[in-house]
Amino acid sequence: MPPSMPTPSMRIPIETLAQAPFSQFGTVIENPAQSAGARSPSPSSSATALPANQGSALKYLDVTHLSNLYTLAPSQKPSRATMNMFVCAPRNLRAHEPSASMPSSWGDIDIDEDEDEDSSLHKQLFDVRILERHPFTTQTFIPMGLAQAERHTQYLVIVAPTLPASASRRRTGRPPPYPTPKVTRLRSITDIFARARPSPFTNEAAPPPNQMERLHPSARPKGPGLPDLKNLRAFIATGNQAVTYGAGTWHAPMVVIGDRPIEFVVVQFANGVGAEDCQEIELKPDSKAEEGLVVTVESDVSGRVQVKAGVGSIKAKL
Template sequence: MPPSIPSPTLRIPIELLTQFSFSQFGTVIENPTTSPAPPSARLPPPPSVLANQNTALKYLDVTHMSDLYSLAPSRKPAHAAMNMFVCSPRDLRPHEPVASMPSSWGDIDFDDESGDGDAGSRTLFDVHILERHPFTTQTFIPLGIGAAEQTQYLVIVAPTLPASRHRTDKHPPYPTPERAKKRRSVREIFARARPSPFSNEAAPPASSYSRLHPSQRPKGPGLPDLRNVRAFVASGKQAVTYGAGTWHAPMVVLGEEAVDFVVVQFVNGVGIEDCQEVELKVDERAEEGITVAVDTDVRGRVVVKAGPGAVKAKL
């Protein structure tokens, strides 16, 4: 059983999945010319070149993969793995009026009936568990669903609290920039001097972490920040990469059909190093814990309630 942490009572509105809004958690893989994000929320597209005898436009480095297992306590090397997850649609429960709201979005009225006039449905998804993969990125690539179909999926993530917020002296395995201190040779000591006696460098070399793309850098060993959980809705034309150590819920598929995901990550076979989980424990006096409010229109498409394109934007 995973360890449990107290869960607040919060309702989370759904945002549109864009690289602009998701950048602190990882990367979004999509064709930039068909992105559902409004123009104000789009980042510059990645560099591109012509390929396939000029019949294809090749976008470069659309996501960033990390293998940080060299920093794992076991020192066991990892290998790249491609698995398939066949994810069935999740059970949602009927909407119930509530006054709670996520702290990251302030005063959002979940019971507001205003909109574009569509008489859709209101349901709720309860978040019971979060997980992270501290030494690797994890990319979910959906297969066989198009943007025009009703099948969509939710990407639910949480920031990481500072490690000092832990109420325990024992942290789970997590990559750190420095290993245990060891005796250094005279050459190693002088090599850190600037200017270096062995080269023309005037500044110390960048740390291994600073050379990583921001989405690749570990988030720290802290617990998830449950008061700032966020939920994004993705279409079949979008894949997502969770950055190393990003707290996230297991995949949440909406609609009536299962979605096949090809999942790309690194693994070394050591359970606590490959995946760490926490269970969200709801207080006995509370009616619910962390819940994502899922509003859909008459076509079954999710209505975006927060962030750029809220209410008007539908995938």
């Protein structure tokens, strides 16, 4: 059984998946030429485009950030690149019920305010019961066979920031479930002097760049903290978008909404040590919570999921 933590009662509005709002959690991979004008540019849109395949193709470089941080893992067991396939069935959603719950950090939005405004919208609820993370690797989900204009089947990307470790201990009463590497203390005189700049042993005037500083911010280690549930986010993706979760990013298992399963090719690193490859936390509504964490899913007559917050929102208020 995974460890658990208490959750507040909140309803989370859905946002459009775009790089700008998603940047702290990872990267969005999409063809810049086909991305909607309302979206912020993805990393690939600013990358260099080179002709390839005898001029019949464009090659975009570095469209996502891959990280292998297993050298920080306590076991020190080497990892290897893996490519798996997840066939994700549509999730069971429950019937919509009015609630006084606040929708995450979007305090200016009342999801249930216009309950009878548009009776053509089909309103349902998805309960977020578990989050997971991969502390030492990025994880890229690439959907297969899902058209950009697909209306009857889509998928949600649900993520949360990481709390400071001290706050995590207060919320659970025990250390967080995260393997923290041991700190090596510098004991010898040589080690102590080696930290000085200018160095007495070299001509370097500045310390060498830290390995983590070279990484994209979303790909750096997030630390041992538990998920920040009050800032949980839910994004709706189109069929021409793939997503990379940064190392250690808390996220829900993929949530497919619609008529049929979606096949995802998943690329990551793994070393076969369970607690280092994947960690889960169960979300249980606390005694004062009405229903826990809930994503409100509203779709039109065609099945298209409606955006309620962020870029492209149809209900955001000034």
